[in-house]
Amino acid sequence: MKIRASVKDGVTEVKVLMQHEMETGLRKDKDGKLVPAWHITEIKAQHNGKTVLEGQFGTAVSKNPYLVFHFKGGAPGEKVSVNWVDTTGDTRVDEAEIK
């Protein structure tokens, strides 16, 4: 997962690029068989232990989901973390330093 966070005028902008296939469960493979649904269902972003964004994804969020959001506060050197959970229960968390 790529996370970029930068603070300007007291507002931190966070850009996130997650790596995930985001299979809808509606796509067929070359043999005509349905590819099972496999997508991120929940995301949570935190700053200093406080949740700054929560989201839920359905099947229609694009492959390798991209997100941009803004929260008040944040200082250079502080950490922002993003966590996702997918339909298989797999989970990943990454963090980045605010610039």
Added chain:
Amino acid sequence: MINLERRKALKTGGGLGLLGLFTAVGLIQPGMAWATVEKRAFDAKSMKEALDALGVTAPESSEAIHLTVPEIAENGAVVPVTVASSLANTEQIYILVDKNPNALAASFSFPEGTESFVTTRVKMKETSSVFALVKAGGKFYSVSREVKVTAGGCGG
């Protein structure tokens, strides 16, 4: 782990009866019960079904919601969507694509201190209206814009 358990419960329980029981014995927190409502909305096959699942009837149109989408999407697999709400007490932003197999694409909740703004990218099967549904102060508002899709995003 907790999430996995909840999904299992959903699969086996399949209804509000078991969920109610779990809530009663404290296995599921109130916030998680809301999440199951959203699960139903995400599974909904049409706009109307999705709105019904969220308990929304006839959301008011609002000029305080800014929905930015391209007029024409050459690639329906990657359609950028930005929603910004200047409605006071914006709690939640939903992105829906009317003609997708599942209308609800994503939902975001905004804690105190987070601007009611989000950018993401969604898949679109065909030309359709894209809706931004905003919950603010307990009420629902929405705006929509049409996006012409020249190549669908659910390719086989």
